[in-house]
Amino acid sequence: MTERKQTSVSAALAAATCSLLGAAPIAPVQAQEDPGWDFNTALLYYGEDNDRVQDLSLNILGKRYFVDDRALSLGLTVDTLTGATPNGAIRQGVPQTFTRPSGSSVYTIPANELPLDDTFKDTRAALSVGWEQPLGRLWKTSVGLSGSFEYDYTHIGLNGSLSRDFNQRNTTVSAGLAIAHDTWDPVGGTPVPFAPMLDVGGTGNKTGGESKDVIDAVFGVTQVISRRLLVQLNYSFSNSSGYLTDPYKVLSLVDGVTGDTITRVPPPGVEGPSHEFRFESRPDDRTKHSLYTQAKYYMGGKVLDASYRYMTDDWEIDSHTVDLRLRWPVGERSYVEPHLRFYTQSEADFYTISLVDGTELPAFASSDYRLGNFDAVTAGLKYGWTTRGGNEMSIRAELYRQTGSIPGDLLIGNQVGRETYPDLDAIILQFSYRFSR
Amino acid sequence: MERRPVRQVSVEAGQDCLVGHFDAMASPCEILIESDDRAEAARLTKLAAGEAWRIEDKFSRYLAGNIVARMNSARGNAITVDDETASLLDFADTLHTLSKGRFDITSGVLREVWTFDGGDGLPDPQAVKDVLQRVGWDRVTWRRPVLTLQAGMEIDLGGIGKEYAVDRVAGRLREAGTCSALVNFGGDLAVTRAPRQRQAWRVGIEPVSAANNECNETVLEIATGALATSGDSRRYLQKDGIRYSHILDPRSGWPVERAPRSVTVAADTCTEAGMLSTLAMLEGYNAEAFLDGEGAMYWCRR
Amino acid sequence: MIKRNVTGFGIAVLVVLASGCSSMGVEPWERDILAKEEMQLTTDPVEAAIDDHIYFSKEASSGGRGFGGGGCGCN
Numbered sequence A: 001m002t003e004r005k006q007t008s009v010s011a012a013l014a015a016a017t018c019s020l021l022g023a024a025p026i027a028p029v030q031a032q033e034d035p036g037w038d039f040n041t042a043l044l045y046y047g048e049d050n051d052r053v054q055d056l057s058l059n060i061l062g063k064r065y066f067v068d069d070r071a072l073s074l075g076l077t078v079d080t081l082t083g084a085t086p087n088g089a090i091r092q093g094v095p096q097t098f099t100r101p102s103g104s105s106v107y108t109i110p111a112n113e114l115p116l117d118d119t120f121k122d123t124r125a126a127l128s129v130g131w132e133q134p135l136g137r138l139w140k141t142s143v144g145l146s147g148s149f150e151y152d153y154t155h156i157g158l159n160g161s162l163s164r165d166f167n168q169r170n171t172t173v174s175a176g177l178a179i180a181h182d183t184w185d186p187v188g189g190t191p192v193p194f195a196p197m198l199d200v201g202g203t204g205n206k207t208g209g210e211s212k213d214v215i216d217a218v219f220g221v222t223q224v225i226s227r228r229l230l231v232q233l234n235y236s237f238s239n240s241s242g243y244l245t246d247p248y249k250v251l252s253l254v255d256g257v258t259g260d261t262i263t264r265v266p267p268p269g270v271e272g273p274s275h276e277f278r279f280e281s282r283p284d285d286r287t288k289h290s291l292y293t294q295a296k297y298y299m300g301g302k303v304l305d306a307s308y309r310y311m312t313d314d315w316e317i318d319s320h321t322v323d324l325r326l327r328w329p330v331g332e333r334s335y336v337e338p339h340l341r342f343y344t345q346s347e348a349d350f351y352t353i354s355l356v357d358g359t360e361l362p363a364f365a366s367s368d369y370r371l372g373n374f375d376a377v378t379a380g381l382k383y384g385w386t387t388r389g390g391n392e393m394s395i396r397a398e399l400y401r402q403t404g405s406i407p408g409d410l411l412i413g414n415q416v417g418r419e420t421y422p423d424l425d426a427i428i429l430q431f432s433y434r435f436s437r
Numbered sequence B: 001m002e003r004r005p006v007r008q009v010s011v012e013a014g015q016d017c018l019v020g021h022f023d024a025m026a027s028p029c030e031i032l033i034e035s036d037d038r039a040e041a042a043r044l045t046k047l048a049a050g051e052a053w054r055i056e057d058k059f060s061r062y063l064a065g066n067i068v069a070r071m072n073s074a075r076g077n078a079i080t081v082d083d084e085t086a087s088l089l090d091f092a093d094t095l096h097t098l099s100k101g102r103f104d105i106t107s108g109v110l111r112e113v114w115t116f117d118g119g120d121g122l123p124d125p126q127a128v129k130d131v132l133q134r135v136g137w138d139r140v141t142w143r144r145p146v147l148t149l150q151a152g153m154e155i156d157l158g159g160i161g162k163e164y165a166v167d168r169v170a171g172r173l174r175e176a177g178t179c180s181a182l183v184n185f186g187g188d189l190a191v192t193r194a195p196r197q198r199q200a201w202r203v204g205i206e207p208v209s210a211a212n213n214e215c216n217e218t219v220l221e222i223a224t225g226a227l228a229t230s231g232d233s234r235r236y237l238q239k240d241g242i243r244y245s246h247i248l249d250p251r252s253g254w255p256v257e258r259a260p261r262s263v264t265v266a267a268d269t270c271t272e273a274g275m276l277s278t279l280a281m282l283e284g285y286n287a288e289a290f291l292d293g294e295g296a297m298y299w300c301r302r
Numbered sequence C: 001m002i003k004r005n006v007t008g009f010g011i012a013v014l015v016v017l018a019s020g021c022s023s024m025g026v027e028p029w030e031r032d033i034l035a036k037e038e039m040q041l042t043t044d045p046v047e048a049a050i051d052d053h054i055y056f057s058k059e060a061s062s063g064g065r066g067f068g069g070g071g072c073g074c075n
Helices: A009-021 B038-059 B067-072 B083-098 B107-112 B125-132 B158-176 B270-282 B284-293 C002-023 C045-058
Strands: A030-033 A037-048 A054-066 A070-082 A096-099 A106-109 A122-135 A139-150 A153-166 A171-184 A210-226 A229-242 A250-254 A277-279 A285-299 A302-313 A318-330 A334-345 A354-356 A374-386 A392-404 A424-436 B010-013 B018-024 B027-033 B078-080 B141-143 B146-148 B181-185 B188-191 B201-205 B218-231 B236-239 B242-245 B262-267 B297-301
Touching: A009 B083, A009 B158, A009 B270, A030 B297, A037 C045, A054 C045, A153 A210, A210 C002, A229 C002, A334 A392, A374 A424, A392 C045, A424 C045, B010 B038, B018 B038, B027 B038, B027 B158, B038 B067, B038 B083, B038 B158, B038 B181, B083 B158, B083 B270, B107 B125, B158 B181, B158 B188, B158 B218, B158 B270, B181 B201, B188 B270, B218 B270, B262 B270, B262 B284, B270 B284, B270 B297, B284 B297
Parallel strands: A250 A354
Antiparallel strands: A030 B218, A037 A054, A037 A424, A054 A070, A070 A122, A096 A106, A122 A139, A139 A153, A153 A171, A171 A210, A210 A229, A229 A285, A250 A277, A285 A302, A302 A318, A318 A334, A334 A374, A374 A392, A392 A424, B010 B018, B018 B027, B027 B181, B078 B146, B141 B146, B181 B188, B188 B218, B201 B218, B218 B262, B236 B242, B262 B297
């Protein structure tokens, strides 16, 4: 513990003023800026290579402080998603035809190409409202509502948190809880688990909308270590139950020896899939635990932000994330901030590449690459500056690369050597502007 | 000899309040009163003006015959001062120690060599050295209630006077009435008690540079407490590209280096706020770090 | 079960840390650096939300610092 240095100047000044003015009690000062609203806005472009997903979004967060550190936050995000995403089927040496989720038309993928479904041009709007306020001198609380809307998915959520300071505000302990109810209304309906992809017009494999409930809890401790170092440690728990499957993804049904997808021929005059595909199915429950730690360290003007997160869940996925940022001031009004992030995850226990014809179906199966075994690296640079009017702007450019591998025991016959994890390269560009009105 | 402004008091309607006006200590003074009772507002304003003028008459260095004039013309003789003056001298003594000599009520004589008129007339270094012989609280013998000043030295309470007056006036208004009032002497202000019909009093902090086109005037909401500003928007010298602020370091006789253009501090009393902003200015380039370290609420412009 | 053990372990670590932390820290007047905007744990909440959303839709993990991910049909 640091020894008590000489009494601070303001304490001595307060005592001297008391002697000067006489000991009549004076109410402690309550003053604050009335900044109106503080706006934090950002325009984002996210684009993957090979005609895959592209996203453009506008994000606005407005915050207004009131007397006593109470604050109201309003957030709005609008984004539009275009581009194609892997539909879960494996490559073949011949062209493959798939029925679109709507069931009203088909699309064909050339030979030896990773099947991508480009049906989706989706626009999403998300809103949030939050209120935070102190309770007494050492406690703080917040509550919030969130909602997001897209044509096939709706989310509504409620969250709250409580925190308390200890040790002259050197330690803060906090707890938070969030619950959400999300509903799916997939285009064409929700597929029955492992149902076959049908010809155009076929509906027997689909049912109505589905939903899921999510509960998140976070417990954290923030600790001031020294004048220059602050650390945080959080434990999070998350449980999702309900419909957790991706209604648009399939698995290829393959021959047990060759590993090639079983072919089929649609009836005359009807368009439909050229091979046998089965809709995926995931468990209806998922529990995740995470341990997250972050440190901020001030080094003579530069600030290092380092964090590590470990996640494990009951789908057998384990992941590690290391995130490093260094904010480097340039001149009096600007800074550069290089950024590096390393991520690795191990695959879900029901992750597989294909389903084998003639064998018993597994309880659950998905070939969604996002449940697979991969590493990802993000490298980026941000440049920010303060305008003469006191507002802040910044631009950042980052590259995100995912490289994965398919566990050898999942590959059968001709798949070996032909099937590879669909590596991802994406660029992230963001322009942000913070101002007050 | 300064021409004294006419001493009169007036009351006008403000935004949801009544405003009493008068001039004191070379500043326009206003008392914002949360009341619609004109008679009461007039009574309180007269009370406030009376106290402000009393302090001005007693401690102004421009008036002959008051305690300051007597101290400054004693030519080395001991002077016995009254309680109020003694308390101010004790306070100045504490501040001299707290600021490690940067705050010094004997530094007023430096105005003989420095004229901050926006021009480039820097004084001759030898002249500054000569005047510095007559500066230094350490050279003063102060044993309450007796003060002994060497010949040629002067006491100047200008650095504490206005904020002290604001707090005294606020104290009188607190005792004299029950409504909330905001005492504003040209930007140094204090609130007597929390307002009842509104969340807080709203005051603006003037941006310093007119050249700043995007200047957003900062609006403050103050429910209790006080504000004081130290600034040099008009009083400075500029030569060879260097701006010399009017805040002089009494230990060297030269302006403090790289002082901010203005510092506004919020504190429980106007005296504390004023002293913190003055001490911050005296820290020069270290002003913000000093205020951060003190946990002060402040707005600094460079 | 494994899950309950992980939960119990996580909470136990936090309790031990919180109680052991009572002797560390700084005096209130030494918080000048900690008060700087760039020393806050989340310097830009919008950028953090954007990143959380990107990684939630491309990876199987989410959150950590607060409530993570969710709210979209992308995973």
